[in-house]
Amino acid sequence: MRRSNLPAELNRFVGRTAEQAALTALLEASRLVTVVGVGGVGKTRLALRAAAEAQKRYGEGVRLAALAPLRDPDLVAYALVEALGLTDHTPRPPREVLVEHLAERRTLLVVDGFEHLVESCAPLLRELLAHAPGLTVLAVGRRPLRVAGEAVFPLAPMGEADAVALLAERAAEAGAPVVPAAPVASLAAGTGTALPPEPGAEAVRELCRRLDGIPLALELAAGRLPLLSVEQMLHRLDDRFRLLADGERGVLPRHRTLRTAIGWSHELCTPEERLLWARLSVFAGPFDLEAVEYVCGSRELPPERVLDHLGGLLAQSLVSREDTPAGPAYRLLDTVAAYGAEWLAALGDTERMRRRHRDWYMGLATWCELEWFSPRQPEVAARTDAALPNLRAALDLCLELPDDAHLAQHLAGTLWFAWVGCGRLSEGRLWLERAVALESGHEEARLKALWVLGYVAVLQGDGTAAVAALHECGERARTSRNALAEAYATHRLGCLALLSDDLPRAEALIGRALDSYRELGELNSNVLMGRVEVAMARAFRGDLEGAVAICREVREICEERGELWTRAYALYVLAYSAWTRDAYGEARELLTECVSINHAFRDLVGLVLAIELLALVTVSEGDPAEAAVLQGAVVPVWDTVGVRLFGSEAFDGPRALCERRAEEALGEEAFGVAVREGRGLPLDAVVERALAGRGDAAAGGPADAAAPRPFRTAGSARLPGTRKPAGSPTGKGGEAAG
Secondary structure, three states: OOOEOOOOOOOOOOOOHHHHHHHHHHHHHOOEEEEEOOOOOOHHHHHHHHHHHHHHHOOOOEEEEEOOOOOOHHHHHHHHHHHOOOOOOOOOOHHHHHHHHHOOOOEEEEEEOOHHHHHHHHHHHHHHHHHOOOEEEEEEEOOOOOOOOOEEEEOOOOOHHHHHHHHHHHHHHOOOOOOOOOOOOOEOOOOOOEOOOOOOHHHHHHHHHHOOOOHHHHHHHHHHOOOOOHHHHHHHHHHHHHHHHOOOOOOOHHHHHHHHHHHHHHHHOOHHHHHHHHHHOOOOOOEOHHHHHHHHOOOOOOHHHHHHHHHHHHHOOOEEEEEEOOEEEEEEOHHHHHHHHHHHHHOOOHHHHHHHHHHHHHHHHHHHHHHOOOOOHHHHHHHHHHHHHHHHHHHHHHHHOHHHHHHHHHHHHHOHHHHHHOOOHHHHHHHHHHHHOOOOOOHHHHHHHHHHHHHHHHHOOOHHHHHHHHHHHHHHHHHHOOHHHHHHHHHHHHHHHHHOOOHHHHHHHHHHHHHHHHHHOOOOHHHHHHHHHHHHHHHHOOOHHHHHHHHHHHHHHHHHHOOOHHHHHHHHHHHHHHHHOOOHHHHHHHHHHHHHHHHHOOOHHHHHHHHHHHHHHHHHOOOHHHHHHHHHHHHHHHHHHOOHHHHOOOOOHHHHHHHHHHHHHHOHHHHHHHHHHHHOOOHHHHHHHHHHOOOHHHHHOOOOOOOOOOOOOOOOOOOOOOOOOOOOOOOOOOOOOO
16 A cells, blocks of 8 residues: 555645644644635645655555545545555444554544535544544544544635735746736845835735635636736726625625635636536546536537637636546536536536436446456546546435436446455445335346345355345346346355355356356356356365366456456466466466456455465475465455455465465464564555565576475375366375365
């Protein structure tokens, strides 16, 4: 995990020297600091600056949780889990996951934009601070949290000198004529005589005063300076203040100033830009151009012109642009979005635009599900990650409207690859359970949500919930003659049997599902995963040759289709086969690819299985100390997956054998030291270590044939339910399993 997820600064931080020093000092003295102030006053920018400066004091780094896009208070804990870079597969509440992770770590958590969620955010942060003595929270919002021990840091607008400097800097960035930045007259060199102020300097200072030194207002004004002079802007502001003075008597002066600046920017936009601004307010978090063209395009706003109008808003600092792993994305500042939402409501178009937004993200989810089984799988993962705030908003709307229950079920089920393949089992289960609790009247959508819910529960180790969902799915599928849904339910019951060590039942159920898939022409990642699961069952029962044949075929199909996620599981079985043949270099190469894929997709189940098998390869190469470190490293990861290896003796085979061999070689004390070293490694460091090929294999690949093999003796324990591989002339490597 990276030590920080703070965004890079897109332009120079101007002024606020005294405030930054004061905030930094307060962070050293208090474990909960809340920066409060009016919208647009620069709270977030200052907090991120202070957090970046304080980073070196926090061993586990600084993490930012942006809560502004959230609407559902139940998602606050999930947002913090995500911000901390955690992947938790267990059915545990996310609060429990957070407490456990932070308990012994020194971390600075920045929580931005919490004010609309304060009723759920405040008690959660109180609990985390009580149980994690190394945690410091820097909260940013428009009101305090009202939590015991909170130090409130009110942020005032900028002083005149800083305000003038900010306006000049941002105007220069916008390509405006030079704006005088000197707040006072300078002295002629060597004479002590005051020089007259630079022409226009007084007008600049007056503009900054009229805008109350609010950074957002100043930046909006700077965006207009390429078109208007400072004097012209002052005249327009005078008109604007007179217009608002009577209509907003109850509004605080600085709120009025910001609304004046935003409203003035709104008036200076073209009609098309104003309409686009209003429609953009339906997005939660970042959005891409394609989404804007579909959601916001209309007869009045032709999709082919949307880019031009978006560029106009970007030039005026009303929209910001950022680079994401999924490509360029855009975002409205919260205050600007709120103003746009008011105009959208005034137009009476809010509900229609929310539905168009929902329809786009349902379409995106459908496209992603199809493209998951293609060379675009990494792109799908990145796009889903970037779109998550908007997908949540779409799910919220579907659950909110009674007539859209079937859409909620369809969308929650369609996103199975995000829940299962990209490490979001816990959040996925939340949405799926909410969706299936509704009666939609659309059987196909309900059946899909049910089998996906069952699949998620299987991987969480919650057999009771899994059986309930999958049996309901199977019965309803038979009643409605939905053969495909019945096949998926049967498949996932087989998966549950596999993880429960009922290998004959697993092979029978999954085999029956695979027959149905073939009859129905179904081929995707799930189907291929079913074949790999059959291979695992066969390997655990001793038929390693049959398991290898299946996985080689699966690997070929994955290579043809560009599929990576299922490929990683096939590589795991093939790597085990290589280990049984003493082909340690081959096994390590296969597992390196396996680890890399699973880590990229945040698939912790596949990742820990691969690292534990890599540890067995490592001890077989003659490096028991490194093997013990790898074994210790995956212990905390299993805690986030659930019951270690699902309680399965078959899946536990490589780990148990590696532990026995490493402890025999090192002795109990040295083995314990190495395991503890591994337990202290963060996940990214574990993966880096695994990919670097530490140990004997790092230097020479496969172990030398003449090298001693102290742990391959005839008396070594075999993995459960295995036999010697057919065709092994020496009888070595006879231990086989997953």
